[in-house]
Amino acid sequence: MFYVDGLEKFPEEPSRCCKIPDLFEIETNAGCSSGTHEVGRGFANRGTSDCAERTCLLRKNDLLFDNDEIDKDSVKQYLDEWVSKRREFLPAVNAVKDICLGKKPMLGPNEMCDADKLLFCMNxxxxNKCPNWLDTEVCTALRAFLEGCMPYYD
Structure with a gap:
């Protein structure tokens, strides 16, 4: 739960305020974990230094080099294909390409693996660029809170 500025609480998952279609097909990622790994749903074991699940997720989608480094060009191509069927998310995909896959190193603590940094940045x-944000008091406050974090990505 998030608590901010006297509001009782935010939903446990921001996905209640913004419906984002699955980025990764669950069937394709069988064997990576028992949890789901789509943008908008959070990630199993978030914040741990063991990122085998997220690395597996990216590997199964051919988004890593053989040495498990992020293949930024492949991620960009994957996002282009995904957004071709969901044009309303084009501003979000463009932001991911510029911010998460740009020339700057990805943000996150040293103990956070690159797969986690990428998926956190994508989320x-x-x-931040959600085209269908729910217009409720709690969701509006959550959106303002999340927008306050975005300058850290610049």
Missing amino acids: SNFY
């Missing part, structure tokens, strides 16, 4: 930008 943040998808929510």
